[in-house]
Amino acid sequence: MTTPSTEPQTTESPADSATPWGKLIGIVLALSAVICLMLLAFLTPSYNSGAKDLPIAVAGPEAAVSQITSALDEKQPGAFDTTTYASPEDARNAVLDRDEVGGIAVDTDGVTIYTAAGAGQSYKTLLTNLGSGLEDQGMTVTYDEVAPTTEDDPNASGLSVLALPLAFGGMISAALLSLTMKKRYSLRVIGSLSFSVIAGFLVGAILQFGFGTFDANYGELSLILALGIGGTSMFVLGLESLIGYAGLGLGAVLTLFVSNPLSGIATGWQWLPSPWGMIGQYLPIGAAGNAARSVGFFDGAGATHSVVTLIVWVLIGLGFVGLATLKDREAASPAAS
Structure with missing residues (x-):
């Protein structure tokens, strides 16, 4: 006569046995997705960054301002969003107040370009290149750095x-x-x-x-x-x-x-x-x-x-x-x- 075993019988379902593997696969896929998202999160803004609708102050006689804005649009379409100010001083103050990232003023002595390296080195480089182009056209260009970086760390x-x-x-x-x-x-x-x-x-x-x-x-x-x-x-x-x-x-x-x-x-x-x-x-x-x-x-x-x-x-x-x-x-x- 056979005595039935009193020990509880446990059966492992296929779903239970697959659980560790399912978790492992899920973790690996999730980590892979995170890496891809991290790469995209940093690369996408970087690749799409650049000069587009940058706020620039302009000042001077109406004809001169119109000529400057037209030249900016022709040289780099869509790069600048210009705002006209009543005087060169107002344009300079707008850069100092951080309303604009740079400025261009025209007067009888020539063109003054207001740069602010503290706002970002990219803006200063862009405006300096614009000034070089104006100098190539025979204009007298003066640069006024209104928010300089330090000598110890010029690139911030x-x-x-x-x-x-x-x-x-x-x-x-x-x-x-x-x-x-x-x-x-x-x-x-x-x-x-x-x-x-x-x-x-x-x-x-x-x-x-x-x-x-x-x-x-x-x-x-x-x-x-x-x-x-x-x-x-x-x-x-x-x-x-x-x-x-x-x-x-x-x-x-x-x-x-x-x-x-x-x-x-x-x-x-x-x-x-x-x-x-x-x-x-x-x-x-x-x-x-x-x-x-x-x-x-x-x-x-x-x-x-x-x-x-x-x-x-x-x-x-x-x-x-x-x-x-x-x-x-x-x-x-x-x-x-």
Whole structure:
């Protein structure tokens, strides 16, 4: 007589046995897609960037201005969006106020070209080449650099790499605080804001005193950088507090694949294809880069919009943390009763 076995019999379905392989295939395909998206996110703006509808100030007698604008359209169709100003001084002030990336003024002495290397080296090079063309036509051309870069870093190379500490500083701080301070929302906020301020002053010191990229108000510059790091850090931290680890992934996508390539830090946002350059200015990295240019080379002109944008991102992150706190309290209330 055979005694039936009392041990439970487990059968492994084909779906169960295939699960590890399915997950592996899914991970490999997802990572491959991420690499492709990353490449496209950086290459697409780069390949489509250039001189298109660049805001340029022009001033002078009506006939001369008309001749200059016609020559610009003929030489590079669609490259410039010219605005006529009443006087050369007004045109120069428009460049200083960051309303325009450069200017051209015509008077009895010849042509004056206003360049602003602090707005982006590409614009200065473009205007200098235009001036050379006018000189070849026999005109007297004078150059007026209204927002120069420093002698130690004439190409503002330090500013060009600023996106890296802004992006990774914000992301790394948010990720570490989320993983180590689970549900301790107040400590997360304190940690994020403290790190952002310290990092902002350290990065500012390296750029200004270490490499000479800026010769500006160190405190203002550092606070701008702190806001740039804090905007990303607080937002991603808030996302993770509200929706869990998916928030870290969403924050990484927004930071690395959207905010970073659309920031225009290296060239100035006007060099990016429209409307992406403008969109990038509503994101933390782009806003921080533009504000750093304003403080570093233009005595703060044109920084207001960027500073407000950064503060809004910090407040959104704080709002998400507040919502997560209320959500946890509501979930805990029935259990306590």
